[in-house]
Amino acid sequence: MxxxxxxxxxxxxxxxTAPDLLDSLNHSLAASELAAVDEAGFKRYVGHGGRVMIERAHAAQRRSLAVEEHDRLLKLFLDHYTDNIPGKxxxxxxxxxxxxxxxxxxxxxxxxxxxxxxxxxxxxxxxxxxxxxxxxxxxxxxxxxxxxxxxxxxxxxxxxxxxxxxxxxxxxxxxxxxxxxxxxxxxxxxxxxxxxxxxxxxxxxxxxxxxxxxxxxxxxxxxxxxx
Ligand SMILES: O=C(O)COP(=O)(O)O
Ligand SMILES: [Mg+2]
Incomplete structure (x- = not known):
């Protein structure tokens, strides 16, 4: 069997993983001058990976997000996250x-x-x-x-x-x-x-x-x- x-x-x-995901998310959002996300926001945006988290943070702050900018921010997010594994x-x-x-x-x-x-x-x-x-x-x-x-x-x-x-x-x-x-x-x-x-x-x-x-x-x- x-x-x-x-x-x-x-x-x-x-x-x-929340503290590290939140740090990396805010690191990438700062590059497009978005306000930092707090823990409550994180719980709304997480669940479908980094690309969706970045997209949802922009939508919540009524900011548009072109594909190239989305790609750039995702790379910043992933590089920051990868460099800090396992972090906290x-x-x-x-x-x-x-x-x-x-x-x-x-x-x-x-x-x-x-x-x-x-x-x-x-x-x-x-x-x-x-x-x-x-x-x-x-x-x-x-x-x-x-x-x-x-x-x-x-x-x-x-x-x-x-x-x-x-x-x-x-x-x-x-x-x-x-x-x-x-x-x-x-x-x-x-x-x-x-x-x-x-x-x-x-x-x-x-x-x-x-x-x-x-x-x-x-x-x-x-x-x-x-x-
Ligand atoms: O990081 C995410 O957005 C989701 O990851 P999970 O499927 O392991 O919960
Ligand atoms: Mg999960």
Whole structure:
């Protein structure tokens, strides 16, 4: 039988990247004389990668953004972010223990994120966690990205898993919509980056700490999805 698999979102789920993403976003916005974004703004703009964050910050400040300027600011954002990895970013409490728990139980582990793949791999490597993941798929790994369910199902295939024995863990509506569209159960963490409470998006379960992501919960959700 194929090993069961848990696929994690990255920003706001496995790793608290907000301080660094916000620093890099504001670094790039300053180059086009936009006001700095605060934490509340960040939660509205994050979820679809750097390009969308820059676009949403401009729209919120009623500033137009030509393609060349967008490209220039994205490069500033990415260069600044890459140069500072891992910065202040750290795994959330209980992540390391949860990884060990599921690995010991024979689960495959993977990451499906709307960050760029190179930044995702660099961050996970810098935090010493890369060896645990059979696949790390970013927004540019395939020709589609979350909320397209194929981003999740192809990540599972890349890791050697089967969508029928899979669980997603995420922090946003995007993650929950993606998993539901793929027919995969989804646990939402309630400490990530979303303006509205994740419960409103009706995930299979909500947790407030990784200690609550037990083997029993994972097994139950996977079994229930298979009906
Ligand atoms: O960085 C983003 O915009 C989203 O990243 P995530 O998919 O890992 O939450
Ligand atoms: Mg996230």
């Amino acid at each position: 194929t090993r069961p698999i848990i696929v994690f979102d990255l920003d706001g789920t496995l790793v608290d 970013s750290r795994p959330y409490p209980g992540v390391v223990e949860a990884i060990a728990r599921f690995e010991k139980a024979g689960y495959l582990l993977a990451v499906c994120t709307n960050k760029y793949e190179a930044n995702s791999v660099a961050l996970i490597e810098a935090l010493g966690l890369a060896k645990h993941f059979s696949a790390i798929a970013g927004q540019d790994t395939f020709a589609f990205r979350k909320p397209d369910p194929r981003h999740l199902t192809e990540t599972i295939r890349l890791a050697g898993g089967d969508p029928h024995g899979a669980l997603m863990v995420g922090d946003s509506q995007t993650d929950i919509d993606t998993a539901k569209a793929a027919g995969i159960p989804v646990v939402a963490v309630d400490f990530g980056y979303t303006e509205r409470h994740v419960r409103e998006f009706e995930p299979s379960a909500v947790i407030s700490h990784f200690d609550a992501l037990t083997l029993d919960l994972a097994e139950r959700l996977i079994a229930a999805a298979e009906g």
